[in-house]
Amino acid sequence: MTIAIPFDNSYARLPGGFYTAQAPQPVRAPRLVAFNTDLARLLGIAPGEVEEMAQVFAGNAVPQGAEPLAQLYSGHQFGNYNPQLGDGRAILLGEVLGSDGIRRDIQLKGAGRTPYSRGGDGRAWLGPVLREYVVSEAMAAFGIPTTRALAAVETGETVRRESALPGAVLTRVAQSHLRVGTFQVFAARGEIAYLKRLTDYAIARHYPETQGSMGLLAAVRDAQARLIAAWMGVGFIHGVMNTDNSSIAGETIDYGPCAFMDTYHPDTVYSSIDRYGRYAYSNQPDIAVWNLAQLATALIQQAEDKEAAVEEATEIVHAMPALLEREWLRVFAAKIGISAPRETDKPLVTDLLTRMAREQADFTNTFRTLGSDRARDHFTDPVAYDSWAADWRQRITQEAAPEAVMRSINPAFIPRNHRIEQMIAAAVEGDYTLFQRLNTVLARPYEDQPDHFDLTRPPTTSEIVPATFCGT
Numbered sequence: 001m002t003i004a005i006p007f008d009n010s011y012a013r014l015p016g017g018f019y020t021a022q023a024p025q026p027v028r029a030p031r032l033v034a035f036n037t038d039l040a041r042l043l044g045i046a047p048g049e050v051e052e053m054a055q056v057f058a059g060n061a062v063p064q065g066a067e068p069l070a071q072l073y074s075g076h077q078f079g080n081y082n083p084q085l086g087d088g089r090a091i092l093l094g095e096v097l098g099s100d101g102i103r104r105d106i107q108l109k110g111a112g113r114t115p116y117s118r119g120g121d122g123r124a125w126l127g128p129v130l131r132e133y134v135v136s137e138a139m140a141a142f143g144i145p146t147t148r149a150l151a152a153v154e155t156g157e158t159v160r161r162e163s164a165l166p167g168a169v170l171t172r173v174a175q176s177h178l179r180v181g182t183f184q185v186f187a188a189r190g191e192i193a194y195l196k197r198l199t200d201y202a203i204a205r206h207y208p209e210t211q212g213s214m215g216l217l218a219a220v221r222d223a224q225a226r227l228i229a230a231w232m233g234v235g236f237i238h239g240v241m242n243t244d245n246s247s248i249a250g251e252t253i254d255y256g257p258c259a260f261m262d263t264y265h266p267d268t269v270y271s272s273i274d275r276y277g278r279y280a281y282s283n284q285p286d287i288a289v290w291n292l293a294q295l296a297t298a299l300i301q302q303a304e305d306k307e308a309a310v311e312e313a314t315e316i317v318h319a320m321p322a323l324l325e326r327e328w329l330r331v332f333a334a335k336i337g338i339s340a341p342r343e344t345d346k347p348l349v350t351d352l353l354t355r356m357a358r359e360q361a362d363f364t365n366t367f368r369t370l371g372s373d374r375a376r377d378h379f380t381d382p383v384a385y386d387s388w389a390a391d392w393r394q395r396i397t398q399e400a401a402p403e404a405v406m407r408s409i410n411p412a413f414i415p416r417n418h419r420i421e422q423m424i425a426a427a428v429e430g431d432y433t434l435f436q437r438l439n440t441v442l443a444r445p446y447e448d449q450p451d452h453f454d455l456t457r458p459p460t461t462s463e464i465v466p467a468t469f470c471g472t
């Protein structure tokens with residue numbers, strides 16, 4: 001049996017200035033450690049022999065129809081503009097049309113050096129590859145827009161980080177890898193013909209119902225607002241919301257030092273490189289607005305009438321905070337069982353969150369057990385819950401099916417950071433049991449799975465992971 005990927009490439013048809021043709025660099029001894037059969041089916045990929053798949057998803061064998069390339073982009077990293085980033089360790093093999101009619105990129109992450117590698121080695125180590133695999137698939141199971149993981153391969157080589165670590169390659173699937181930074185690079189260079197071409201391409205690929213650069217801006221705004229509100233709802237902290245990690249399609253992309261909160265606190269930061277908390281949990285909506293403003297600045301460069309474009313773009317960007325607020329309330333109201341929130345429901349939600357922060361309540365478990373006898377036990381002072389719950393019970397008497405609403409949005413299982421770290425530590429020793437188990441359980445995050453109750457537990461004091469490190 002030979003693996004067959006029905007490539008139908010469009011990015012490779014764009015002008016040469018958009019990318020550099022670049023083959024992945026072979027590795028010594030590839031070993032397939034994960035393959036996502038459900039996703040493969042959606043993509044119309046016929047799996048091959050395991051050995052052959054290891055070769056393909058390590059980049060050792062370029063499959064028929066692939067046109068490997070590294071994409072050019074730039075971006076603001078922690079607020080500072082970097083004029084040239086680009087795929088420094090990722091190779092786009094090509095695109096496929098899924099059985100759902102959606103076009104998706106197939107990309108190898110960690111596939112070797114490219115012209116955009118700057119000082120980097122073009123490689124990834126096993127830890128971040130497995131973290132991205134588990135977390136992105138969990139995100140998909142939550143129903144939150146995200147890139148997906150098709151395969152993971154160990155390379156049989158070591159990469160040098162703080163120490164020598166096992167190398168790996170992740171096969172990432174995305175609705176596209178267009179970023180805010182893809183627009184920024186052409187705008188900053190004054191390459192207006194390319195900027196226009198990119199705008200047309202993005203509209204045709206992601207928002208065919210919209211028109212013009214300002215139509216695109218508004219569509220990206222709406223998608224990003226929904227995405228960030230959904231992140232907030234599951235306690236997700238991306239960790240590196242740079243403009244090059246901000247997807248035009250509105251997917252979660254570039255999982256690096258990301259994590260889900262255990263104990264609720266709005267200021268939570270995990271990333272060891274985010275020293276000033278720019279990308280803290282509660283800053284994410286503001287940062288999404290800031291990133292949209294950078295997209296607006298880039299898009300405006302192609303306007304004939306700059307003044308009019310500035311005015312229109314400003315209006316679109318200025319509407320985002322209210323939109324985020326509305327999406328946020330929709331998510332958090334549902335989390336307490338309210339399906340059509342009123343403005344007056346907001347204080348009820350914020351009151352709960354304030355008490356949770358003060359009483360160190362576990363974010364996921366508190367929402368999952370709301371209304372049950374167990375909820376109050378998550379608060380250091382259970383009375384803080386009781387007095388809130390009295391008001392809340394009053395309010396939800398007016399709701400038709402609060403239990404069902406809550407159970408469809410409050411997961412029982414999240415990829416807790418201490419489990420991810422345990423999973424990585426075991427995999428480095430060749431034990432993939434926890435990796436498999438996390439994938440299986442997190443595929444159905446809204447179902448109680450009593451056999452896996454241990455995975456709902458927050459970390460013990462000795463298990464707490466204070467920081468996660470950059471995905472390089």
Ligand code: AMP
Binds near residue numbers: 117119256
């Ligand atoms: P990230 O923080 O993963 O979004 O990456 C930011 C930029 O650094 C992108 O241009 C990446 O391609 C590049 N990069 C990250 N890690 C490496 C690496 N190991 N080798 C080469 N380039 C890298």
Ligand code: MG
Binds near residue numbers: 254
């Ligand atoms: Mg990135």
